[in-house]
Amino acid sequence: MPHNLRMEHAVSYVYRQDQSFQSIAADGFHSHLHYEIYYFHEGICTYIVGEQIYQLRPGDVLLMHGRTLHRPHPQPGYPYIRSTLHFDPALVERYVQPAHLHALLEPFEQSSGCRLALGAQERSDLETLLEQLHRLPIGDDGKVPLTFMMKLCDVLALLASCCEQEQPPLMQEGREQYAHAILDYIEQHYMEDITLEQIADHLHLSRSYAASLFKSWTGMTIFKYLYHRRINQAKLLLQYQQKLPISEISRISGFKQPAHFSRMFKEETGVTPEAYRARLVGSGMGEL
Structure with missing residues (x-):
């Protein structure tokens, strides 16, 4: 993990x-x-x-x-x-x-x-x-x-x-800096239980302001991005760690229940985790 x-x-x-x-x-x-x-x-x-x-x-x-x-x-x-x-x-x-x-x-x-x-x-x-x-x-x-x-x-x-x-360095100020701080927090904690209150407290912001600020910069809610990040992690594990059981991939990616993981994964990709892994194996995109 x-x-x-x-x-x-x-x-x-x-x-x-x-x-x-x-x-x-x-x-x-x-x-x-x-x-x-x-x-x-x-x-x-x-x-x-x-x-x-x-x-x-x-x-x-x-x-x-x-x-x-x-x-x-x-x-x-x-x-x-x-x-x-x-x-x-x-x-x-x-x-x-x-x-x-x-x-x-x-x-x-x-x-x-x-x-x-x-x-x-x-x-x-x-x-x-x-x-x-x-x-x-x-x-x-x-x-x-x-x-x-x-x-x-x-x-x-x-x-x-x-x-x-x-690429000339870009300065981050104000709302953009907070948006990046939220992304950074998710990157560090996506495998854990995360609440909006935890994120807001970490940045010393109100929950409503943190939520609206993030959506204005990314076009998605904080938890939509969080699930996207977890699913993306699962994709990487399915491709590069083909010996890991699906249940373990679910846990490592931040999902408590394998059934919830399978449902969210299919909503995001259109296929189950098992089918996704099988497709990778069939296409030769296996573990490096």
Whole structure:
């Protein structure tokens, strides 16, 4: 089932890892409080971040805030080489002036992550920086050397520049910011019982205002979106975790009763979960 990883240190870095993907979570999805830089060196891999599915190519970078459930799906029989760097944004705040901090960290705050397809020069520059970081190991006590932080800031500056070239950052203000906060709350808690009162209390809003605000920005009610999110999670599990029983998929996706799950799934997709899985198997879109 989805698992929240708790990291003891402010920074963790694995350079050019080539072991097969293994997760302590039963379905492979996990989340954590740290920001993450994921660089894909080699292989064939689908990466899921929240509701977004990325077909990665070597040289692609994913930037994630970590709270959104995510999981790689590398294709067996091919190399799977990646570098992953997790860091506490509060650590960066100690080394970067406030005027520059937003530009460095804003790309990590998108609910479905930020994917960058680097050009040849950008890719070469980033791979050089990642290799240099690898030569600056973090101590077993979790203390981060100044030299490591300086190099990490170079990495963040390069990625922020790439983000500006691909898509100018959009500022979120007022009602839009609240709408995104609701989406973020659902992303973190969709597998649990969620009430409108819980969401409103979390944002310090009235229930009626939170409901109307969300609908004005998304065109659907909060609970319509919640059910959509749960059904989408079920679709991913049906495709990529074909050995999981339907009842377990129902539970992991946030439905208490399998009968309710089957009914909602059919309303959303037009077929039962069993028929949906059978169709995937028949089309060859099986587990990667």
